[in-house]
Amino acid sequence: MKIEIKNVSHTYDVEVLNNLNLNLTEYKSVAIIGVSGSGKSTLIRMMSGLEKPTAGEIFINGFDVRDEQYKKKIGFVFQNHNLFPHLTLKKNITLVLEKTRGFEKAEAEEIALRNLTLLHLEDQMNKLPKNVSGGQAQRASIARALSMDPDIIFLDEPTSSLDPILTHEVLKAIEELRVLGKEFILVTHVMSFARDFADYVIFMNEGQIIEQGPPAILDSPKTIELKEFMEKVR
Amino acid sequence: MNKIFSYILAILTIAAFVAFVVFRQSSDFSLASFEPYKNLISQGILNTIYVSIMSLLGSLVLGFVFYLLSISKLKYFNALTDVFTEIIYGTPLLVLVVVMAFVIGPAFGTFNRNVMGFTALIIYMTPYMKNVYKSAFSSISEEQYMAMDLFGFTPFQRYRYIIIPQVVRILMPPLMNNFSMIIKGSALLNVLSYNELYYAIRVTQSQTFAFVEGYILMWVLYLMITIPLSQATKYIEKKWSL
Numbered sequence A: 001m002k003i004e005i006k007n008v009s010h011t012y013d014v015e016v017l018n019n020l021n022l023n024l025t026e027y028k029s030v031a032i033i034g035v036s037g038s039g040k041s042t043l044i045r046m047m048s049g050l051e052k053p054t055a056g057e058i059f060i061n062g063f064d065v066r067d068e069q070y071k072k073k074i075g076f077v078f079q080n081h082n083l084f085p086h087l088t089l090k091k092n093i094t095l096v097l098e099k100t101r102g103f104e105k106a107e108a109e110e111i112a113l114r115n116l117t118l119l120h121l122e123d124q125m126n127k128l129p130k131n132v133s134g135g136q137a138q139r140a141s142i143a144r145a146l147s148m149d150p151d152i153i154f155l156d157e158p159t160s161s162l163d164p165i166l167t168h169e170v171l172k173a174i175e176e177l178r179v180l181g182k183e184f185i186l187v188t189h190v191m192s193f194a195r196d197f198a199d200y201v202i203f204m205n206e207g208q209i210i211e212q213g214p215p216a217i218l219d220s221p222k223t224i225e226l227k228e229f230m231e232k233v234r
Numbered sequence B: 001m002n003k004i005f006s007y008i009l010a011i012l013t014i015a016a017f018v019a020f021v022v023f024r025q026s027s028d029f030s031l032a033s034f035e036p037y038k039n040l041i042s043q044g045i046l047n048t049i050y051v052s053i054m055s056l057l058g059s060l061v062l063g064f065v066f067y068l069l070s071i072s073k074l075k076y077f078n079a080l081t082d083v084f085t086e087i088i089y090g091t092p093l094l095v096l097v098v099v100m101a102f103v104i105g106p107a108f109g110t111f112n113r114n115v116m117g118f119t120a121l122i123i124y125m126t127p128y129m130k131n132v133y134k135s136a137f138s139s140i141s142e143e144q145y146m147a148m149d150l151f152g153f154t155p156f157q158r159y160r161y162i163i164i165p166q167v168v169r170i171l172m173p174p175l176m177n178n179f180s181m182i183i184k185g186s187a188l189l190n191v192l193s194y195n196e197l198y199y200a201i202r203v204t205q206s207q208t209f210a211f212v213e214g215y216i217l218m219w220v221l222y223l224m225i226t227i228p229l230s231q232a233t234k235y236i237e238k239k240w241s242l
Helices: A040-047 A089-100 A105-118 A134-147 A164-180 A191-197 A224-233 B002-023 B032-070 B075-089 B093-107 B113-138 B142-151 B155-192 B197-208 B211-240
Strands: A003-011 A015-024 A029-033 A055-060 A074-077 A152-156 A183-187 A200-205 A208-213
Touching (some): A015 A208, A029 A040, A040 A055, A040 A183, A074 A134, A074 B142, A089 B155, A105 A134, A134 A152, A134 A164, A164 A191, A208 A224, B032 B197, B032 B211, B075 B113, B093 B113, B093 B155, B113 B155, B155 B211, B197 B211
Parallel strands (some): A029 A183, A029 A200, A152 A183
Antiparallel strands (some): A003 A015, A003 A055, A200 A208
């Protein structure tokens, strides 16, 4: 996947991103790591086009992320599953497919069933999000993102609200998706997952990219910031 | 089963208390003297229900307008709803009804007291309705809007499939509570001689001199309107909860 970030800055009340630049071409799965408040969630939201930067431009696979067409090429998995609470797991998928992608009911059902089965939810799909576990809801949210047949799947700390057992369950499900040949951009605080799953790692601190490279940088950090971070998360 | 039994026991306890109080009355307790006035009283019940429903509908609309004003970008509108809310919160409904019918109405050339009575009820309920809308709409998270944006829902589709189905569920229980408030509040329209339930009974009392019985009858009749309503609320709350 091609990622091009040009002079991106973002300010809410304080500066969150400070003149970021990034140019990647050949990686399939990019992980962004860093402490809370380092700007990593803001960056992934900008890269997905969910939020607009106050300055700068972002191009992914040749698309300006502000382009409406780009939204059809991506899937996004939020920190908390963010399923629509009044719809069953299946309906969360079929409604979106029918209303925004123009699928017939039968086709939409088939796609939903296929993706929910892929995430081992075939016996939960007629339940409301509140009636399944956090891990199941998060997997359903991944199934929903997959059902849009995106080129790139964004995962914004998909396990941050889950306990260790559910975290393992969700990460295992994501690992299994590798065979689908999709591209991934993810924020995670689980270092072992970043190491195993990603082929490129970006470490952020105070709104800037401090260090980047293959997952091996996690084991032999060059900068003092990443070194300190790795000691804290260990 | 245990729960149903508890409820039956609770109702029997209250009934026993009421029976005790009734039997302790010195005079003979009888509702028979109300028999000739049953048309007047029925009309009173119907009018109470009618005025309550109209006030509910009116305050639903006005409350929504006020909700929109309260979230408006224009600070003046926010301030206006704040000041209005403070005033209404501190105003007894009886005072509002009288002021509406005898002061504000005539100032605008309206001497129709019944209409001004309705209006007072509607205006009284408006801030409460505004709050109902506020809590309902704030229950839809920022991230849900992001998801709708990401999937590319049109504004119509957002409201039709995502926002309204959720908001209605949250809206219903407090709405029913407000409705119950309106029903009881409508009794104050008796000061305008509007023939609602309270007024009908008062008239009957003055003819039969059965004051205690009249109030008991009135009490029972109001309960017959409000209890099914609150039961319906509980049912909806349970069935639609998220």
